[in-house]
Amino acid sequence: MTADVCDTAVKIYKDATCLPVFCPVPRRPGKGGVFDKEKRLIRSTLLLRHNFPSGVKSVDRPDLEHDPAVKTERIVREGTIGETESWLKGRYIFGGYFFYHYGHFLLETLTRLWYFKQFPDVPVIWISFEGDDFADWHVDLIRQLGATNEIICLKHQTEVESLTIPEPGYVISSRFWDCQVDALAMVRGYAPKAGKKVWLSRSSLKKGVILNESLLEECLTASGWTIYQPEAHSIADQVKMLADAEEIAGIEGSALHTLVLMPDYRGRITIFDRVHVSDFEMIADKLGVSQRMIQVQRMSLHIIANTWPNEINSWWKDIDEVLGHLDVVRPSYAGQAIDQRLAAITGSVAKYFGAKNCMELWPEHNTAAAGLAGLQRYLITNRARFDVAAAKQSGVNHFDVRPDVFFATACLRAPIDLFVFRAADEGDNVEQTFYGSLDVSHVNSLWIMDIPVEDAAARKPFERIMNSNPALSAARIQGSSYILLWRAIRSLAVTSLEWLRRQDLGQGAKWELPTMSLNDVAKQIEMDRKKNRSNAL
Numbered sequence: 001m002t003a004d005v006c007d008t009a010v011k012i013y014k015d016a017t018c019l020p021v022f023c024p025v026p027r028r029p030g031k032g033g034v035f036d037k038e039k040r041l042i043r044s045t046l047l048l049r050h051n052f053p054s055g056v057k058s059v060d061r062p063d064l065e066h067d068p069a070v071k072t073e074r075i076v077r078e079g080t081i082g083e084t085e086s087w088l089k090g091r092y093i094f095g096g097y098f099f100y101h102y103g104h105f106l107l108e109t110l111t112r113l114w115y116f117k118q119f120p121d122v123p124v125i126w127i128s129f130e131g132d133d134f135a136d137w138h139v140d141l142i143r144q145l146g147a148t149n150e151i152i153c154l155k156h157q158t159e160v161e162s163l164t165i166p167e168p169g170y171v172i173s174s175r176f177w178d179c180q181v182d183a184l185a186m187v188r189g190y191a192p193k194a195g196k197k198v199w200l201s202r203s204s205l206k207k208g209v210i211l212n213e214s215l216l217e218e219c220l221t222a223s224g225w226t227i228y229q230p231e232a233h234s235i236a237d238q239v240k241m242l243a244d245a246e247e248i249a250g251i252e253g254s255a256l257h258t259l260v261l262m263p264d265y266r267g268r269i270t271i272f273d274r275v276h277v278s279d280f281e282m283i284a285d286k287l288g289v290s291q292r293m294i295q296v297q298r299m300s301l302h303i304i305a306n307t308w309p310n311e312i313n314s315w316w317k318d319i320d321e322v323l324g325h326l327d328v329v330r331p332s333y334a335g336q337a338i339d340q341r342l343a344a345i346t347g348s349v350a351k352y353f354g355a356k357n358c359m360e361l362w363p364e365h366n367t368a369a370a371g372l373a374g375l376q377r378y379l380i381t382n383r384a385r386f387d388v389a390a391a392k393q394s395g396v397n398h399f400d401v402r403p404d405v406f407f408a409t410a411c412l413r414a415p416i417d418l419f420v421f422r423a424a425d426e427g428d429n430v431e432q433t434f435y436g437s438l439d440v441s442h443v444n445s446l447w448i449m450d451i452p453v454e455d456a457a458a459r460k461p462f463e464r465i466m467n468s469n470p471a472l473s474a475a476r477i478q479g480s481s482y483i484l485l486w487r488a489i490r491s492l493a494v495t496s497l498e499w500l501r502r503q504d505l506g507q508g509a510k511w512e513l514p515t516m517s518l519n520d521v522a523k524q525i526e527m528d529r530k531k532n533r534s535n536a537l
Contacts, residue, residue: 034094
């Protein structure tokens with residue numbers, strides 16, 4: 001699109017009425033818009049996003065009425081005009097709709113930058129979306145891009161004496177004019193610096209995150225990558241960091257739209273798919289950037305109603321697959337020899353009770369489940385410091401994720417016979433993980449839990465679990481830090497006594513577990529199971 005064509009894409013309206021946008025129904029298109037002096041909607045001011053099911057189809061003037069390839073999403077609908085509350089005399093330029101969000105601000109709020117920066121003496125008005133207003137960083141970015149116009153964000157119905165409305169230079173999924181490319185350029189001419197690789201991290205965000213990204217970042221750091229959290233830096237610093245990088249990679253998100261501020265970038269970009277927004281492809285194609293969009297299997301947490309797809313948290317099923325796309329190898333850890341007592345207990349329990357599968361949680365320096373040949377085995381940990389590649393090659397299912405996150409996802413088809421809870425750290429959500437394991441257990445499932453007698457911090461979550469679940473019984477295995485837990489209804493008298501002790505002491509009761517040999521524990525479990533069956537009859 002040449003500059004002279006852009007110059008013709010402008011219309012001037014006298015006594016135009018600007019109506020701020022509000023959403024009567026959450027997460028639905030808002031009502032607002034701009035109207036001429038006869039109170040007729042100026043359709044070119046509605047915020048439209050054009051998507052093409054068959055892929056990216058760059059068009060300058062989509063035929064919204066007749067082109068079947070165009071799928072239109074209207075974000076702003078015609079609103080109801082009431083009494084005008086304020087008036088602006090003189091000439092103004094319509095900037096569009098103000099979005100606080102970085103990506104939408106960069107691409108859509110600034111979509112008419114190509115025009116208004118040519119007229120620095122003319123104020124620019126934006127229509128507020130849901131009452132939002134410019135923050136310092138929004139203004140700072142506009143100034144760094146060379147626009148010195150007065151900035152006005154309308155929050156009330158306002159009549160404008162003379163309103164110049166240029167067409168947008170950027171429309172999601174369909175339009176990116178040359179003049180808008182030039183207008184957004186903050187830096188130009190940087191050459192890639194050999195060996196500089198930057199990962200744009202989302203790990204400190206709250207929504208739309210990959211929950212095991214931090215583990216990937218550990219591996220990337222060990223391979224010389226820079227882990228960069230853009231939200232902690234100014235936009236100018238972000239551009240400075242990225243402009244001369246040999247490689248930029250990250251999870252699909254707004255931080256990667258910073259590319260439009262450095263249109264001469266000639267490194268390589270790798271984007272791991274999250275919601276697959278076609279704009280990334282359109283922008284890269286327009287700027288001639290070497291870019292890959294890669295899909296890696298993700299497991300989504302339970303979806304909450306009224307949540308946008310790009311706000312749903314998930315986790316990568318296989319970190320090694322992500323590393324492979326970046327030509328990075330997971331650091332090699334020697335690990336430690338397994339505690340022979342744990343190995344003997346795990347092997348004996350699995351054999352005696354005929355377990356067909358075993359799930360080990362939080363293994364850190366070694367693994368007990370990997371040694372149980374013939375069983376379906378699962379390792380769930382976000383901090384493995386042993387050779388997981390060898391475990392995977394032997395048929396173990398390994399998931400690089402926190403156990404509580406794993407259980408918040410529908411991953412398993414068959415219930416688990418034997419759970420092995422390794423020593424948990426203070427930050428681990430042991431209780432939530434245990435209750436998650438109940439969802440994938442059955443009536444005869446068993447839990448081996450590493451809870452040292454002298455570790456009061458480790459005992460507290462276990463004591464809360466026991467105090468809240470009279471249908472569970474447990475015993476410490478003699479000569480070890482391991483507890484075996486199973487389903488068996490304890491005496492109601494004991495349950496009442498513990499409740500009274502909690503009331504008297506004002507705190508959780510301490511369970512004094514019996515200490516028994518492994519054989520005696522096994523016998524007790526068999527007796528309790530027979531009692532359970534009798535009660536069921």
